[in-house]
Amino acid sequence: MEPADELSNDQASLELSADPMRLNMGPSHPAMHGTIRMVIDLDGETLVNLDVQPGYLHRGFEKSCERGTWAQVFPYVDRLNYVSPMLNNVGWALAVEKLLGIEVPERCQYYRVILGELARVADHFTCNGASAMELGAFTPFLWLLKVRDWVWDILERETGARMTHSFGRIGGMAAPPTATFKDDVLRLIPEVHKVVKETEIMLLRNRIFLDRMQGVGVLTKEQALSYGVTGPMARSTGIPYDVRKDHPYLVYDRFDFDVPVGEDGDNWDRFMVRLEEIRQSVRIIEQAIEQMPDDGPINVDDPRIVYPAKDDVYTTIEATIAHFKLVMEGLRTPKGEVYSFIEGGNGELGFHIVSDGSGTPYRVRVRPPCWYGLAASREMLLGGMIADIIPTFGSVNMIGGECDR
Amino acid sequence: MPKFVLDGKEISFELGETVMEAAWREGIEIPHYCWHPGLSIAANCRMCLVHVESGRQMAMPQLAFDEDKGEYVPASKPKLQPACQLAAVDEMVVSSTNDEVKAAQASVQEFLLLNHPVDCPICDQAGECKLQDYYYEHQGTMKRKLTEPVHKPKGVRFGPTIVYDAERCIMCTRCIRVCDEVAKDHVLDMRERGNKNEIVLAPGRELDHKYTLMTEHVCPVGALTSQDFRFKARVWFLKSGQGVCTGCATGCNTHVDYDPRYGKVYRLRPRDNADVNQFWMCDDGMMTYARQDTDRTLMPTAGRGDERTPVGEGEALDLAAAKLKAVDASKLAVVLSAQHTTEDNLALAKLAASVGADRLYLAALGGWEGDDILRSDDNNPNRAGATQAAGGATLKSVGDLLADVQSGAVQGVLALGWATAEKLEELAPLVALDGVVSLTSHVGALPASASVVIPVADTFEIHGSFVNGKGLTQAFGPTLSPPGGIEPAWKTIAELAGKLGKDLGIKDFQELSQGLADAVEAAQ
Numbered sequence: 057m058e059p060a061d062e063l064s065n066d067q068a069s070l071e072l073s074a075d076p077m078r079l080n081m082g083p084s085h086p087a088m089h090g091t092i093r094m095v096i097d098l099d100g101e102t103l104v105n106l107d108v109q110p111g112y113l114h115r116g117f118e119k120s121c122e123r124g125t126w127a128q129v130f131p132y133v134d135r136l137n138y139v140s141p142m143l144n145n146v147g148w149a150l151a152v153e154k155l156l157g158i159e160v161p162e163r164c165q166y167y168r169v170i171l172g173e174l175a176r177v178a179d180h181f182t183c184n185g186a187s188a189m190e191l192g193a194f195t196p197f198l199w200l201l202k203v204r205d206w207v208w209d210i211l212e213r214e215t216g217a218r219m220t221h222s223f224g225r226i227g228g229m230a231a232p233p234t235a236t237f238k239d240d241v242l243r244l245i246p247e248v249h250k251v252v253k254e255t256e257i258m259l260l261r262n263r264i265f266l267d268r269m270q271g272v273g274v275l276t277k278e279q280a281l282s283y284g285v286t287g288p289m290a291r292s293t294g295i296p297y298d299v300r301k302d303h304p305y306l307v308y309d310r311f312d313f314d315v316p317v318g319e320d321g322d323n324w325d326r327f328m329v330r331l332e333e334i335r336q337s338v339r340i341i342e343q344a345i346e347q348m349p350d351d352g353p354i355n356v357d358d359p360r361i362v363y364p365a366k367d368d369v370y371t372t373i374e375a376t377i378a379h380f381k382l383v384m385e386g387l388r389t390p391k392g393e394v395y396s397f398i399e400g401g402n403g404e405l406g407f408h409i410v411s412d413g414s415g416t417p418y419r420v421r422v423r424p425p426c427w428y429g430l431a432a433s434r435e436m437l438l439g440g441m442i443a444d445i446i447p448t449f450g451s452v453n454m455i456g457g458e459c460d461r
Numbered sequence: 462m463p464k465f466v467l468d469g470k471e472i473s474f475e476l477g478e479t480v481m482e483a484a485w486r487e488g489i490e491i492p493h494y495c496w497h498p499g500l501s502i503a504a505n506c507r508m509c510l511v512h513v514e515s516g517r518q519m520a521m522p523q524l525a526f527d528e529d530k531g532e533y534v535p536a537s538k539p540k541l542q543p544a545c546q547l548a549a550v551d552e553m554v555v556s557s558t559n560d561e562v563k564a565a566q567a568s569v570q571e572f573l574l575l576n577h578p579v580d581c582p583i584c585d586q587a588g589e590c591k592l593q594d595y596y597y598e599h600q601g602t603m604k605r606k607l608t609e610p611v612h613k614p615k616g617v618r619f620g621p622t623i624v625y626d627a628e629r630c631i632m633c634t635r636c637i638r639v640c641d642e643v644a645k646d647h648v649l650d651m652r653e654r655g656n657k658n659e660i661v662l663a664p665g666r667e668l669d670h671k672y673t674l675m676t677e678h679v680c681p682v683g684a685l686t687s688q689d690f691r692f693k694a695r696v697w698f699l700k701s702g703q704g705v706c707t708g709c710a711t712g713c714n715t716h717v718d719y720d721p722r723y724g725k726v727y728r729l730r731p732r733d734n735a736d737v738n739q740f741w742m743c744d745d746g747m748m749t750y751a752r753q754d755t756d757r758t759l760m761p762t763a764g765r766g767d768e769r770t771p772v773g774e775g776e777a778l779d780l781a782a783a784k785l786k787a788v789d790a791s792k793l794a795v796v797l798s799a800q801h802t803t804e805d806n807l808a809l810a811k812l813a814a815s816v817g818a819d820r821l822y823l824a825a826l827g828g829w830e831g832d833d834i835l836r837s838d839d840n841n842p843n844r845a846g847a848t849q850a851a852g853g854a855t856l857k858s859v860g861d862l863l864a865d866v867q868s869g870a871v872q873g874v875l876a877l878g879w880a881t882a883e884k885l886e887e888l889a890p891l892v893a894l895d896g897v898v899s900l901t902s903h904v905g906a907l908p909a910s911a912s913v914v915i916p917v918a919d920t921f922e923i924h925g926s927f928v929n930g931k932g933l934t935q936a937f938g939p940t941l942s943p944p945g946g947i948e949p950a951w952k953t954i955a956e957l958a959g960k961l962g963k964d965l966g967i968k969d970f971q972e973l974s975q976g977l978a979d980a981v982e983a984a985q
Contacts, residue, residue, distance in 0.1 A: 358601060359601060359602070359603055360597055360601040364603065368603065368604075370579070371579065372579065372603065372604040373574050373577040373578065373579050373580075373581070373604070374574055374596065374600070374603050374604045375603060375604070376579050376581045376582070377574075377581060377592065377593045377596045377597070378596070378597070378601075380581050380587060380593060381593060381596075381597045384588065384697055388597070
């Protein structure tokens with residue numbers, strides 16, 4: 057190799073170019089939270105332009121729903137926001153139940169609330185833990201994921217699966233709560249409080265963490281509203297919108313809980329809102345455990361909606377026929393369309409479903425909450441530093457499964 | 462026209478029509494088991510009970526459970542009437558969905574399932590069973606009876622085609638009425654009452670008339686099953702095409718039920734056509750589906766007897782063209798087929814005209830036992846169409862062809878189809894000729910006598926039309942794709958013409974079909 061000073065005497069070629077440098081981040085990048093691509097124009101380290109390109113995890117979820125029965129959609133919704141699949145299960149069940157005009161028994165409503173809030177806790181653990189890890193704080197990440205695993209242990213005991221539960225059923229749940237369900241959850245609660253506290257001790261007075269989070273990735277209230285952002289992201293800007301409070305479903309109107317809001321809409325506020333929401337979820341869980349009846353039916357009493365018991369299927373013709381019809385043709389819904397929405401991990405998770413009166417959805421449209429945050433993320437990142445993409449985009453919590461469907 | 466109101470919808474009717482009939486004509490189904498549009502009224506299943514809300518109300522006493530008192534107290538309910546037997550009256554108001562009717566439907570349905578065996582998983586009717594459909598639509602409750610169900614004979618052989626299961630039977634008597642009214646043979650009847658009620662054969666008889674499969678066709682449940690279809694397929698895997706029966710010159714309209722996974726036809730069902738077959742088909746016609754995958758000719762061959770060997774597709778056409786060219790056009794016989802579509806025959810007639818061969822013959826099956834119900838004496842679906850394709854001239858028979866070959870007037874043959882009345886031995890004069898080319902979908906005496914055989918598609922696999930014995934043209938489309946490399950006969954004929962240096966001017970089926978329609982119009 058030639059010595060450097062002999063390569064060229066042309067001074068101009070040694071200068072950094074004044075033109076912006078174009079870089080690709082993703083779609084397969086370890087810090088990009090799933091398969092997403094950003095095309096960024098850099099002036100030094102400053103982002104002068106960027107283009108966020110989703111769609112790399114598109115699987116045709118909505119179209120797939122049109123080929124099976126209503127009940128066969130559950131495994132698909134598991135794979136929307138796969139960090140809190142139970143919330144999606146509950147959301148889908150509620151949507152079809154709204155179409156049918158039925159309401160599940162009270163015990164099931166509490167069960168759904170508790171399982172859903174556990175999923176939300178797991179979701180926020182994951183998001184906040186990853187945010188910390190990406191800024192170099194590996195310990196809180198491990199601590200949070202340790203407790204998230206315990207949350208998953210409970211979900212696994214209840215549903216049989218840690219992530220893809222497919223546990224929701226139209227008109228109920230796949231199985232009643234196990235005998236130790238309440239005790240398991242109550243035993244977990246102190247651990248959740250403990251790990252949240254530990255996380256706070258580790259992070260909230262850490263200069264590096266503060267500098268990377270405060271005032272970075274700011275989303276204003278106006279921007280949040282104009283992009284249709286909901287959930288923790290919207291609340292971090294000061295919009296106190298929470299579906300559980302504003303349009304209560306299941307039995308949420310019976311619980312005493314707060315909706316935490318931020319002021320600045322920066323990474324810090326999003327982080328803090330999620331941490332506080334974990335505490336509020338635990339409050340809801342505690343009250344729900346208190347109020348949930350210990351016995352009573354979990355499923356609605358209609359063999360045209362819920363599978364009859366197996367021993368009946370094997371011994372009586374009525375149950376055999378009901379089972380046959382539900383499996384082969386699917387439960388029949390009335391013609392029409394509904395929009396049903398719940399508070400998902402990232403905000404308002406909506407299902408707009410259209411029925412032609414058959415056993416198969418005619419059209420399913422999902423309102424994926426993180427989609428709107430993703431749309432807003434360009435404005436949040438523009439003008440910032442390239443390194444800030446990681447914490448900011450992390451706190452947007454884009455989940456490919458849900459966003460790209 | 463007089464009108465009545467059913468569930469808020471005005472329905473016009475002709476005097477003498479029942480509520481059920483008028484609604485059925487409008488495409489509204491009032492739930493029913495025993496009523497069938499082609500049969501007499503029995504009104505025994507009670508599923509079609511409706512409430513006539515207009516006029517003087519009749520009340521029936523009943524005992525109703527009083528929650529407060531905890532006991533049954535006298536009450537009354539409106540007298541419901543079977544829609545199948547209720548003559549429609551001008552300005553009558555009928556409900557088939559009000560609470561009283563719903564309660565009646567649920568009760569009738571529960572009653573019918575009271576002793577029904579848990580057979581759906583092994584029952585051929587599952588998936589198209591009215592008990593299943595109406596359970597889901599009108600009952601939706603679990604079993605209340607705790608005692609052992611009544612047991613009755615199962616798997617009773619009614620005849621060569623039908624198996625009867627008395628436990629599944631709901632005693633609607635449709636099968637009895639089909640035998641009485643369609644087949645005109647009172648071979649089935651009912652014996653005993655209540656729990657012992659069952660359908661039985663006339664003493665010393667079997668269910669062996671020509672319309673036995675219609676008993677299975679009208680059975681709304683799985684009580685009667687077809688020996689042939691039994692345990693062969695599950696109906697939810699089947700798809701349905703529309704066809705015309707190839708059994709005889711009646712041309713009954715069919716639903717062709719096939720499994721798309723295997724490309725195999727499993728059964729035919731009659732397709733309603735008031736001008737042709739009403740709601741029915743005969744057994745032999747129903748069984749013509751089996752031709753789709755039995756005795757098919759799948760490969761071009763050359764040579765005869767033991768020397769017959771497979772040849773390539775193009776090679777076969779070249780060989781056929783060479784053999785036909787070797788014969789003087791005036792001594793070339795072209796044999797149309799009464800089993801093939803008019804379009805196939807038209808293409809062949811065009812080929813004959815283009816090479817200047819004017820000796821046209823018709824190969825056809827020799828007839829079967831007809832009746833004055835549906836079956837025509839002529840068991841060829843398209844004799845009239847083949848004649849039409851040849852320009853209306855009376856076509857000579859295969860017998861005439863044999864005579865012409867023996868006299869030396871014919872020295873080469875181009876034949877369409879497999880169907881002849883003659884057996885192979887009788888076709889010996891053809892075997893003696895060198896140039897006998899057969900275009901066929903199936904094996905048969907005619908292809909067996911040929912020196913070159915080229916396979917073509919079967920009726921289930923093509924667009925085409927038949928002209929039935931009454932001169933009615935009925936078009937149909939393909940249900941399945943032909944086996945690999947095989948094409949519709951008209952296309953193969955056009956290719957063969959190309960090898961002979963003639964252009965028949967047939968680009969696609971539409972054009973061929975339009976040409977036929979124009980020719981028929983011009984002839985009239």
